[in-house]
Amino acid sequence: MTDNRHTVIIGAGHNGLVCAAYLARAGRKVTVLEAAEQVGGAAITREFADGFKVSAGAHLLFMLDRNIRKELALDSAGLTFSQQNMNTTALAKDGNHLVIAGSALQGGNISDQDQQAMREHHRLMTRFAGVINQLNNRIPPRLGTRAFSDWVSLAKTALGIRMLGKDDMREFLRMAGINMYDILQETFENPLLKGALSMDGVMGSNLGPRSNNSVFCALHRLSGLQGTATPKGGMGVVSDTLARVAGQHGALIRTSAAVKRILMEGDRVSGVELEDGEMIAAGTVISNADPKTTFLRLLGARNLEAGFVRRISNIRMRGKVAKLHLALNDMPVFNGLNQSRLGDRLLIAPDMDYVEHAFNHSKYGEYSVKPVMEICIPSLNDPSLAPPGKHVLSAVVQYAPYDLKAGWSKHKSGFTDKVIDVLASYAPGIQTQIIHKELLTPVDIESEFRINGGHWHHGEMAMDQFMMLRPVPHAAQYASPVNGLFLCGAGSHPGGGVMGSAGRNAANAVLAAKHHEDHAS
C-alpha cells in the first residue's frame, strides 16, 4: 500500500491546518486527521457550561505569524477580533492598579524614574524580540554539516544579532540567557510593575522569575511583534478560518479520526492506521502531535535509533499551568478597578517574590498555595460567548505541576478553591456570581488536547530547546530520521503560542524535500 502522492497530517491543531493549507495550495493531495470532534487542537472555542463558551486552551492571540495572515488571506476568510491591542492591568490588593499600555504606565504609584526606565526597557525588549522574530520564520540550520544553506542560515542568525549595534548586541547577549528577576530588579523599583513584567518570562513555562532562560521566554512571547488580541468568537475562530482556507485549497479535513499508529514499510512511512482500524496510505506523514506522542507512541521507539529515542524521551515537557473557566451570572467587580479596564489582560502577580514563591511549590510537586494568574473576560466585548448579561472568565493559573505528588484526582477541587480564594481577594463576592466552574490541570490538558505531559508548548521554551535543538537535533528541520515522516507542531521550531510558524516552516521543508526527491530520481 503505497500512495506517494498522498500526504497525511496527524492533528488539526492550528499548525497542522496551516501546514495543510500551504501544501494544498502548492498542489499536494492532503488529508488532515483530527482525533477530536472539532478542529483546532488547543486553539478551540468550546462550551463549558450551558450557553457559556470559552477559548479552552490558549485564550489570547499575540503571536499569529503575520506572513500567514497575509498569505492565506485569513482576514478576508473571516478572522475578526473582538479586541485588539489589549492593555495589561496589574491588579493591586489596595485597588491602586497599574495599567501597562506598551511602554506607557498609569497608576500604581509609578515614579518618574520607572516611567523613563520603562521606555528604554520596552525599546530593548522589542528590538531583541525582533531578532527572535526573524528566526521564527526560517527552517533552522543544521549544525556540523558543510551544506551551504546551513551556513547561510547560521550567518543570517549571527548577522541579525550583530545588526543590533554594539551596545544593544552586548545587552542582548548579556540578557538572553539570564533571568527576569535580575533584569527587572536592576531596571525598576515598583514591585507591582516588576511582578507584572516578570510574568512574561514565566507564562506557560516551568520557570520562576529567578530561573535562567526566563528572559528568553519573555522575548519569545514578545516575538510576534504585535499587540494582544482576542478573536471574535474565541480562539476556535482562528482554527475554523484556517480549516476553511485549507479546505478551499483542496485539503480534506476529517474529525473524529484518531490516529492509532504510523505505519512503516521498510525504512520509510507508508501511512497511518486509525483507532477504528482504517488504514490510510500516504508517502508523506506530517505530525502535528507533540514529539513524544509522535515518536514514542504513534511510531514506536523500536522503529527509531536509540540515541534519538533517548533525546526524545528527555525533552522537558511537563506542564505546570492550569486553566480556569468560570461562568458568571453577572459582571465581576474588582476592588478599585474601573469597569472600562475589565476588558484588559488582568494579572495577579503583585511582586516578583510572590511569583517566585508560587513557583517554589511546583518544584517539589505541590501546587501554589497563592497562585499567579492571567485573567481575561472575553464575553465583555464578545456577546456570542455568554447569555445576555452573563459573563465568562478565563484564567491561566500557575503553578500546577503535571506530576502533583499528591495526585490530581483527589486534590483538584482543593486547588480550584484556592484559586477562587485568590481571585476573590481581588474581586470580593465573585464566589456568589459563579454558575459553573471548570479547572483544567495539566493532566486534563494532556487528555483533552492529547499533549504528552500537558505542556501547552509541546516542550519547554528554552534556549536548549530552540531552533536546531527543537525538539532535538536530527528532527529540528521538520524532517525526522524516518523517511517521509515530518513534524509540524509546537514541539518544533519556533515553538508554542498560536503562531502557525511551525506549520508554515514544515510545509516549506516538505516541499523542499519533495523537490530533492524529484531531482534524485
Next chain:
Amino acid sequence: MSQANRENATQAIDYSSKAHYLTKVFKSPFYSRQEPLNHLKEWGRWADYLSPAAYTSSAMEYFACRNACTVFDLTPMSKYRISGKDALPYLNRLVTREVGKIKPGRVGYSIWCDDNGQAIDDGTIFHLGENDYRLCSQERHLDWLLTNTIGFNVQVTEETHDVAALALQGPTSCTTLKNMGLEGVDNMKMFDIRQFSFEDTTLLVSRTGFTGDLGYELWIDPAHAGVLWDRLFEAGKLHGIQAMGDEALQMLRVEAGYIQCRHEFMPANATVRTSHTRSPFELGLGWLVDFNKPVFNGRRALLAQKKQGHRYNLVKLDIDGNKPACDSYVFTKNKKQIGTVTSATWSPSAKASIALASVEIPHGKPGEELLVEIYYQKELKWSRVMAKARVVKDVFYDPPRKRLTPPAKF
C-alpha cells in the same frame, strides 16, 4: 558500615553484593589460583579487575598457547544477560548484523554503533535459549543497553560479576576438556555452546576465543571458579597447560587479525572528537552491516557512508625487520603521512614484524607498499627506522585446526 565491615568487604569480596564502592579494584574469583602462579607479580587492570599482564614470561605463554594450551581469565569481560519477549528485536536494533541468524546454542560476533554509525564496541552474542541471550564485550555498556530498552519488553542485567569465565585456547585444549570429563566436547563446532554438568553445577562451554587457534571459553558461577581451575590444570597437566596473561594474548590476537576496542577504535560514546571514531566499514567489518534490517542504530548514517564512501581502511601490515612498529605513523612511499599503526607485535609464528593499522582512503589495498616509522631504544640510545611495509590480505596465522571438528588428538 563500620570500619571493620568495610575492611572485611575489601578482603573477601562478596561479588553478589556488587559493592563497587567498597574497593577500587576487584580480585577475580580465580585470584587464589592466579596469585601463586604469578611469579612476576605483574598485575594489570581490566576494567575494575586485577588481570595478570604475564605470569612467567609472555613469550613462553605465547608458545604454550600455540603449541599446547593456555588458561586466560575472562571474568573481567563485560557480560550482559538480555532476556524477554523482545530480546531478539531489541538485539537487532542494537547491533548491525541480523541476530535472527544466530540459532539457539550458537554464538555470533557483531559490532554495534551509535546513531552516527560509529562503533561503540564489538563482541559476541550468545544465544542461550528462547528469548535469552548473553552479550559479551570489552567495555562496560549498561547505560547504553538500558537506553536501548525504551519501547521494548526486555530485561537487561549486568552479570559481569556473577559469571566467572576462562578461555582455554591452543591445540591441546580439546583433549584437556575431554580429560576433565566433558563428554562429547570434541563434537562442538566453532561458535557452538553446550552445557555440561560439572561438580554440582552447570559448566557452559562455547567454542570461541580471541587467539585464532583451537579453543574454548568456559563459563561458571564464581563459587565454582577455584575447582574449575584446579580440575583444568589437573586434566591438562600432561598436555602442557599454562596460565597466560594479557601480553601474550595481544600477540596472539594481532596474529589472528582480531580488532580490539581502544586499540583499533575508540568507543564512540566515550570519544569527544567525532573524527576520531571509526565506522564498521572503517574496521573492515562491512560484512557485519545488514541493511536488510529496516532499523538499527547507525543505519541511516552507515547507508549514507556506504554511498559517499568511508574515511579509513583498517589494514594488516607485514613489516621489514624485527622491531615491532608500536604507535608508528604510516607513510606512503613518497613520505606522505596517511595513518597510524593501531597494534603491532613480533609474530613468532609468522616470523615477521606485523601490525594492524588505520590508513586514509584510498590507501590500504592488498599489495600496497607503505612505510612505517619505528622508533626504538637500545641502552638509552634512540634510533629511528623507516621500515618498508606491505599491506597483506590474509591474517598472519590461521591454522586449519581452528575449524577442524572433531579436533585432532594431541
